[in-house]
Amino acid sequence: xxxxxxxxxxxxxxxxxxADECLAVRVRLLNRTLSAVYDEALRPLGVxxxxxxVLVVVAKRGPLSPGDVAKRLHMEKSTVSRNLERMRGHxxxxxxxxxxxxxxxLVIHAKGRKLLERALPLWEKAQEDAEALLGQRGAQSxxxxxxxxxxxxxxx
Amino acid sequence: xxxxxxxxxxxxxxxxxxADECLAVRVRLLNRTLSAVYDEALRPLGVxxxxxxVLVVVAKRGPLSPGDVAKRLHMEKSTVSRNLERMRGHxxxxxxxxxxxxxxxLVIHAKGRKLLERALPLWEKAQEDAEALLGQRGAQSxxxxxxxxxxxxxxx
DNA sequence: GCCTTTAGGTTGTATATACAACCACATGGG
DNA sequence: CCCATGTGGTTGTATATACAACCTAAAGGC
Numbered sequence: 033x034x035x036x037x038x039x040x041x042x043x044x045x046x047x048x049x050x051a052d053e054c055l056a057v058r059v060r061l062l063n064r065t066l067s068a069v070y071d072e073a074l075r076p077l078g079v080x081x082x083x084x085x086v087l088v089v090v091a092k093r094g095p096l097s098p099g100d101v102a103k104r105l106h107m108e109k110s111t112v113s114r115n116l117e118r119m120r121g122h123x124x125x126x127x128x129x130x131x132x133x134x135x136x137x138l139v140i141h142a143k144g145r146k147l148l149e150r151a152l153p154l155w156e157k158a159q160e161d162a163e164a165l166l167g168q169r170g171a172q173s174x175x176x177x178x179x180x181x182x183x184x185x186x187x188x
Numbered sequence: 189x190x191x192x193x194x195x196x197x198x199x200x201x202x203x204x205x206x207a208d209e210c211l212a213v214r215v216r217l218l219n220r221t222l223s224a225v226y227d228e229a230l231r232p233l234g235v236x237x238x239x240x241x242v243l244v245v246v247a248k249r250g251p252l253s254p255g256d257v258a259k260r261l262h263m264e265k266s267t268v269s270r271n272l273e274r275m276r277g278h279x280x281x282x283x284x285x286x287x288x289x290x291x292x293x294l295v296i297h298a299k300g301r302k303l304l305e306r307a308l309p310l311w312e313k314a315q316e317d318a319e320a321l322l323g324q325r326g327a328q329s330x331x332x333x334x335x336x337x338x339x340x341x342x343x344x
Numbered sequence: 345g346c347c348t349t350t351a352g353g354t355t356g357t358a359t360a361t362a363c364a365a366c367c368a369c370a371t372g373g374g
Numbered sequence: 375c376c377c378a379t380g381t382g383g384t385t386g387t388a389t390a391t392a393c394a395a396c397c398t399a400a401a402g403g404c
Contacts, residue, residue: 046308047247050240054311055318055327056226057241058334061262063219064361065337067390070212071362082390084206085213091203099352106217108392113354115390134400135352152202155210162211165340170333171211177326178214181221184321220391223360227392238360255382264362269384271360290370291382 062174066162073158077151078122081158084151086115087144090125095137098127106182119144218330222318229314233307234278237314240307242271243300246281251293254283262338275300 050057070081079087089101102112116138119125124144130137163171206213226237235243245257258268272294275281280300286293319327 045247046304046311047244049308050244050304050311051248053315053331054237054241054244055315055322055330056222056237057244057261058330059215059218059222060238060241060360062215062330062334062337064262066212066215068362080389081210081212082216085210085216088203088206088210088213091201092207097352105213106220107390109353110355110393111391117354118389134398148202148206152205155202155206159209159211165337166211166333167336170329170336173326173329174211174214174218174333175209177322177330178218180323180326181218181321216390224392236359253382263360265383266363266385267361273384274359290368 062166065165069161069165070155070158073154073161074151077147077154079147079151083115083119083124084148084155086112086119087124087140087148090138090140091144091148095139097130097135097137099135101138218322221321225317225321226311226314229310229317230307233303233310235303235307239271239275239280240304240311242268242275243280243296243304246294246296247301247304251295253286253291253293255291257294 044052067081070084074081074084085105086101089104090096093100093104098112098116099109101107101116102109105112116125116127120127122143123141124147126139126141127136128139129135166174200208223237226240230237230240241261242257245260246252249256249260254268254272255265257263257272258265261268272281272283276283278299279297280303281294281296283292283294285291322330
């Protein structure tokens with residue numbers, strides 16, 4: 033057994049290949065890193081960047097259903113359901129049964145709008161930090177890429 | 189200067205600005221989307237892409253401590269601790285007290301190497317799908333950006 | 345008008361993640 | 375030697391996420 037057995041000739045080890053190329057490990061790293069930047073900035077307001085993003089959708093798209101939020105953000109309906117549960121607890125949004133047909137409607141509340149206003153400067157700071165971290169090009173490309181995935185999946 | 193009406197009022201709503209520019213909502217979207225692609229592909233093996241990524245680090249970097257894994261992947265030590273707990277349960281790695289000094293050492297097991305081998309083709313399929321989703325340029329830029337963040341943070 | 349189908353939401357379970365508090369022990373000072 | 379300190383890991387708690395199972399009520403078929 034002095035020498036490397038024939039099997040030894042993997043052009044590259046599975047581990048090497050995944051480490052060098054895997055897109056998942058990279059997007060997950062960026063997710064952790066950037067989410068931490070925003071969450072830290074927003075902490076004084078007691079809101080997370082994920083919740084803020086949902087709030088933005090509700091604010092912009094007027095009365096809409098939880099299912100619509102899920103579609104727009106490509107999230108599981110159960111995830112949205114539980115996020116909204118917390119947000120309703122804070123009084124940022126209300127959920128009421130739809131008058132017309134089935135389903136329910138979300139509406140942003142005064143408290144929610146207030147939060148958006150107060151969050152803006154903190155968000156801007158985080159956004160700057162994030163941009164510095166990614167670099168102009170990285171940031172721009174991230175936006176372009178995400179927006180393309182978005183429209184394919186039907187951001188509408 | 190020309191004319192665009194004096195935007196005396198909110199130049200743009202807070203919600204509009206965040207929706208149009210926020211990097212966090214975008215990286216989070218990509219994370220959900222890509223992780224789903226890989227997790228679905230890997231499901232037959234009962235491993236998640238996050239676990240696979242940790243396993244790759246252990247495989248490549250030989251015996252190393254949980255803390256080293258955390259540093260390398262920019263994860264919380266507690267997160268790593270619990271991920272490893274599950275992976276140890278599957279027998280993919282072992283954790284033993286370090287002979288020299290303090291701390292512990294992780295080693296990949298035969299089962300773990302086997303898993304890497306079996307995962308490779310499934311991972312390749314997922315990687316192709318992911319690349320198709322992002323586009324060549326998006327994928328390349330994601331790799332470049334993540335790798336730069338990585339080295340700054342000290343991937344070494 | 346009933347009954348079946350199905351869409352929209354919630355609940356159960358599990359992983360991933362992070363912050364804070366804690367614990368255990370190796371190390372270093374005296 | 376023994377104690378003080380600091381590092382590495384685990385545990386407690388909370389959010390984010392997803393899949394599967396379930397529930398309820400609207401829609402449709404007949």
